[in-house]
Amino acid sequence: MTIPAGYSQTKLFDPFEIYVGPVFEEGDKGSKRFAFRVDERHVNKRGVVHGGMMLTFADAAIGQAVWDFTDRVPSVTMNMQAQFIDGARLGDLVEVKPELVRKTRALVFVRGDFTTSGRTLMTISSVWKLLGET
Amino acid sequence: MTIPAGYSQTKLFDPFEIYVGPVFEEGDKGSKRFAFRVDERHVNKRGVVHGGMMLTFADAAIGQAVWDFTDRVPSVTMNMQAQFIDGARLGDLVEVKPELVRKTRALVFVRGDFTTSGRTLMTISSVWKLLGET
Numbered sequence: 482m483t484i485p486a487g488y489s490q491t492k493l494f495d496p497f498e499i500y501v502g503p504v505f506e507e508g509d510k511g512s513k514r515f516a517f518r519v520d521e522r523h524v525n526k527r528g529v530v531h532g533g534m535m536l537t538f539a540d541a542a543i544g545q546a547v548w549d550f551t552d553r554v555p556s557v558t559m560n561m562q563a564q565f566i567d568g569a570r571l572g573d574l575v576e577v578k579p580e581l582v583r584k585t586r587a588l589v590f591v592r593g594d595f596t597t598s599g600r601t602l603m604t605i606s607s608v609w610k611l612l613g614e615t
Numbered sequence: 616m617t618i619p620a621g622y623s624q625t626k627l628f629d630p631f632e633i634y635v636g637p638v639f640e641e642g643d644k645g646s647k648r649f650a651f652r653v654d655e656r657h658v659n660k661r662g663v664v665h666g667g668m669m670l671t672f673a674d675a676a677i678g679q680a681v682w683d684f685t686d687r688v689p690s691v692t693m694n695m696q697a698q699f700i701d702g703a704r705l706g707d708l709v710e711v712k713p714e715l716v717r718k719t720r721a722l723v724f725v726r727g728d729f730t731t732s733g734r735t736l737m738t739i740s741s742v743w744k745l746l747g748e749t
Contacts, residue, residue, distance in 0.1 A: 497665035500656045501635075522634045531631035532674040532692045537667025558666045562696045 485516055485574055491545060498541045501534060510549045514578040515542035519569050529568035530575065530602075535595065536563060538575065539605045546579035547589050547609045555612040556589065562606045573597040577605075587611055619650055619708055625679060632675045635668060644683045648712040649676035653703050663702035664709065664736075669729065670697060672709060673739045680713035681723050681743045690723065690743040698738045707731040711739075721745055 484490060488505035498504065501523070505516045515538075517523075523534040540558060547556050569575050575597050582590040588608055595603040618624060622639035632638065635657070639650045649672075651657075657668040674692060681690050703709050709731050716724035722742055729737040 495659035495665055496655060497657050497659065497668050501667070521630060523631050525629040525631065531629055531671070532695070533635070533667070533671025534631050536670035536674070536695070537665070540666045540670070558699050560696070560698045561666070561670070562694070564694045565692050 483518075485518065488516060491515065491541075493541070495541075497537070501537055502541075504538065504541055504545075506545070508578075511581075512578070513546065513549065514576055515545065516574050516576045519571055519573045519575060521571065524571060528571055530570070530573070532563075532565060535565070535575070535603050536561070539563065539577070539593065539595065539603070539607070542577050543579050543591050543593060543605070543607055543609070546581070546591060550581045550584060550589060550591075551611060556609040557612065559588075559608045559610045564604045565602075566604065567600060567602050569597045569602055575602065582606075587613065617652075619652065622650060625649065625675075627675070629675075631671070635671055636675075638672065638675055638679075640679070642712075645715075646712070647680065647683065648710055649679065650708050650710045653705055653707045653709060655705065658705060662705055664704070664707070666697075666699060669699070669703075669709070669737050670695070673697065673711070673727065673729065673737070673741070676711050677713050677725050677727060677739070677741055677743070680715070680725060684715045684718060684723060684725075685745060689746040691746065693722075693742045693744045695739060695741045699736075700738065701734060701736050703731045703736055709736065716740075721747065
């Protein structure tokens with residue numbers, strides 16, 4: 482496993498993310514970019530990255546971003562809307578820089594454009610519920 | 616790996632589905648129910664099934680259903696809208712019976728309610744593009 486130039490490895494805690502990872506990140510807290518490299522595990526039978534892996538990476542990267550946006554408040558995914566636009570292939574680096582759309586006391590609204598070499602693969606819009614003390 | 620009562624194992628072709636599977640199915644073509652058993656690989660650090668695994672199972676099960684609905688026309692996921700309602704835990708059997716909403720010459724509209732022991736975990740609405748000869 483080679484770490485992409487400029488990136489460091491993201492510390493993952495969820496067994497499913499560790500199982501399909503690694504994930505990489507670069508940049509400052511609140512404006513990080515995340516990435517994964519498409520390998521033999523991640524593809525469909527046509528050699529294109531599987532939609533499930535794209536959505537798993539989305540959930541992982543957006544979860545990390547929400548953690549940073551809220552200064553470490555635990556949260557859960559409420560919904561996710563994904564548009565599949567183009568496919569990445571074996572060896573491609575898939576990147577996203579999640580954007581904070583709105584944060585309320587209980588909710589975080591996020592979006593992200595997923596790209597490889599500047600080509601858009603998927604766009605995501607997602608709402609996360611912050612887990613308060615109540 | 617124990618096959619749930621009444622189910623048989625689904626033949627998977629995509630490496631990513633094989634990596635996170637197995638998947639099971641029961642019923643007749645066009646009205647099959649699909650399932651997977653939550654194991655140690657599939658969870659987050661709280662022992663709840665990871666959203667990425669739910670979405671991967673959704674993509675796999677709906678893809679199989681579209682294959683049946685269209686009598687074996689290859690297709691790709693165009694979009695997926697997921698509402699996360701409740702969590703499954705280690706050992707739970709997650710089930711879905713994808714429903715055909717509409718089929719046109721180029722598109723298939725599908726929805727599905729994902730449950731465990733009758734409790735709703737996630738609802739999905741998804742559009743698939745049929746890959747024609749053009």
